Amino acid sequence: MAEIKFVKAPALKEKVDVSTIGFGTCFTDYMFRMDYSPEEGWHGASIVPYEDIKVSPANTTLHYGQAIFEGCKAYVTRDGKPVVFRGKDHIARLNRSARILDIPQVPFDEAYNGLIKLLSIEKDWIPNGPGQSLYIRPFIFASDSFLGVSVSQTYVFLIILSPVAAYYAHGFAPVKIMVEDHYSRACQGGLGAAKTAANYAASLHAGLYAHEKGYDQVLWTDAAEHKWIGEVGSMNILFKIDGKIVTPELDGTILDGITRRTVLQIARDWGYSVEERKISVDELVEAYKSGKLEEVFGSGTAAVISPVGELICGKENPVHMVLNGGKIGPFAYKMYDYIDKLHTGEIEDKYGFVEPVE
Numbered sequence: 206m207a208e209i210k211f212v213k214a215p216a217l218k219e220k221v222d223v224s225t226i227g228f229g230t231c232f233t234d235y236m237f238r239m240d241y242s243p244e245e246g247w248h249g250a251s252i253v254p255y256e257d258i259k260v261s262p263a264n265t266t267l268h269y270g271q272a273i274f275e276g277c278k279a280y281v282t283r284d285g286k287p288v289v290f291r292g293k294d295h296i297a298r299l300n301r302s303a304r305i306l307d308i309p310q311v312p313f314d315e316a317y318n319g320l321i322k323l324l325s326i327e328k329d330w331i332p333n334g335p336g337q338s339l340y341i342r343p344f345i346f347a348s349d350s351f352l353g354v355s356v357s358q359t360y361v362f363l364i365i366l367s368p369v370a371a372y373y374a375h376g377f378a379p380v381k382i383m384v385e386d387h388y389s390r391a392c393q394g395g396l397g398a399a400k401t402a403a404n405y406a407a408s409l410h411a412g413l414y415a416h417e418k419g420y421d422q423v424l425w426t427d428a429a430e431h432k433w434i435g436e437v438g439s440m441n442i443l444f445k446i447d448g449k450i451v452t453p454e455l456d457g458t459i460l461d462g463i464t465r466r467t468v469l470q471i472a473r474d475w476g477y478s479v480e481e482r483k484i485s486v487d488e489l490v491e492a493y494k495s496g497k498l499e500e501v502f503g504s505g506t507a508a509v510i511s512p513v514g515e516l517i518c519g520k521e522n523p524v525h526m527v528l529n530g531g532k533i534g535p536f537a538y539k540m541y542d543y544i545d546k547l548h549t550g551e552i553e554d555k556y557g558f559v560e561p562v563e
Contacts, residue, residue, distance in 0.1 A: 207250055209237075209319055211326070214254035223332045223370045228507075229340065230367075233330045237319040237364040240348075241309050247362070250315055252323050255365065261350035265357045272402040273302040274344035276506045277463070279324050279366075279562065281333040282550035287562035289341070290548055292320055294463050299343055301461070302399040307356045308345055316343070320364055324562045327366055336371025336545070340506075372508045377541065379514025379533055382437060382501075383420040384486060385411050386519060389428035391435070397458035408438040420517065426486060427458065434484040440505030441465040442513075444489070445536050447497040449478040456483075464504040467558065468540055486518055493526045500534030501526075510541035 217234050236255045241247050266272050277295040280288055296317050300310050320343070324331075331339040343364045347357030388411040391397025396404055411423045424442060425435040434453050436442055441462040443452040450472045455461050473479050492498040493516075501513035514531040518524045528534065546552040547559060 207248070207315070209315075209322055210249075210251035211322075212251060212253045220330065221368065223337055223368045224334065226368075226370070228367075228369050229342075233327045233339075233366040233368070235323060235326055236366070237323045237343075237362075239311070239315070239319070239362040241360040241362070243358055247309065247312055247315070250319055252319070252326060258361070258363075260348065263350040263352050264347070265349045265351055266346040268352060269347075269354060270401075270403045270406070271306055271308065271347040271357055272344065273299060273306055273308060274342060274400055274402070275299045276400075277341045277343075278338040278369075278506060278548075279331050279341060280338050280548040281331050282548075282559075284550060285333075286550070287324060287328040287331050288548075288550075288559045289320070289324060289562060290560075291463050291467070291558050292341075292560050293317055294466075295341075295343070296320065298400065298461065298463065299345070302401060303345065305396060305399040306401060308347075308360060311345070311362055316362070321560075321562055323364055323366065328562060330366060330368055332368050332370075334371070338369055338548070340367045340369045342367065377512070377533060377538070379512040379528070379531060380421040380503075381419065381515040382422055382424050382513050382517075383415040383418060384434075384516065384518040385415075385423045385425055386431040386486075387411075388414075388423075389431075390425050390438070391458040392428035393457060395458070397435075398455070398460060400460055405438070412438055420515075424516070432485050432487070434486060434489065435459050436462075437503050439507060440503035440511055442501070442503055443468060444484070444492075444498065445500035445534065446492050448499070449480055450536075451480045451482070451484060453484055454481045462504055464506060464509060464544075467544060467556075468504050468510070470556065471540065471543060489516075490518055490524050490526075493524070498526070498528070500536050501528050502534065502537040502540075509544050510537050512537040512541075 239250045275295045345362045348359045349357040390407045427433040436459040503511040512533045516526040
């Protein structure tokens with residue numbers, strides 16, 4: 206494995222109070238970079254000063270969207286040690302997205318070691334307030350300068366870092382979700398299982414419509430019938446139905462969420478029955494009407510656990526569901542608290558989820 210080159214910045218930035226900035230608006234001093242060409246493969250692993258990227262107006266990503274990314278977080282434990290949560294799993298998932306979009310596989314060890322070295326250099330940027338973290342964004346984009354519709358021959362892989370405040374700055378609060386029965390984001394045989402820019406572009410219009418109606422996010426259904434539950438735009442969705450934890454199966458249209466995996470593994474260890482299967486909107490409505498739908502919550506890197514207080518199904522004859530009186534359910538709260546304490550070392554990590562930075 207080639208040595209990772211380190212290029213020092215002429216001057217370092219002043220650290221910020223993360224409680225005063227928005228998500229993803231401030232970035233650290235350095236970033237990791239590798240480039241790909243057919244002749245050299247992935248090469249030139251280096252940590253360089255954070256800077257703007259110069260691309261051709263004919264850049265293929267700008268025109269055809271061949272781009273993938275990840276999102277994970279680094280934390281400071283209660284004894285002051287920097288750690289990253291499931292960084293290896295995120296690099297592995299980046300490569301699964303790469304396969305779907307015909308992007309060359311990144312050498313795992315080089316990418317992961319680059320991430321750890323970058324975090325080691327930037328460890329002073331990891332905030333240590335309650336719920337605060339350093340958000341990590343690895344991403345790959347096509348870099349050919351060519352307007353023909355084809356798979357790019359060259360790529361750039363970058364990892365950038367951004368300190369972020371607690372997701373729930375004003376308390377752990379439930380969200381309101383609209384079940385989407387008109388617009389579609391992903392379909393069988395498409396890009397739904399990849400963490401790619403295209404999926405997020407496809408979600409924007411329906412998200413704006415939901416906001417106009419007073420809802421925070423959209424819960425997608427299948428593109429063919431709008432019958433089967435999928436995922437929320439920024440997180441996987443989970444239900445507690447009659448004592449069981451139920452979540453849509455990975456059918457190629459939704460993301461294999463790292464936090465989703467974390468929740469399911471912990472829930473099984475706690476003794477809950479866990480089901481990964483197809484869930485219809487009708488089943489959800491019936492479970493609510495019969496009193497068996499006990500909790501609804503999302504899982505994802507940004508919020509970790511996002512409890513759902515209200516859910517609406519159907520635009521013409523809507524069914525308005527209020528969960529737990531619009532408050533946080535006990536299972537969602539317990540899971541959030543447990544994972545949050547894993548991040549900071551307050552609970553022993555028996556899973557190997559928390560990876561040391563140095």
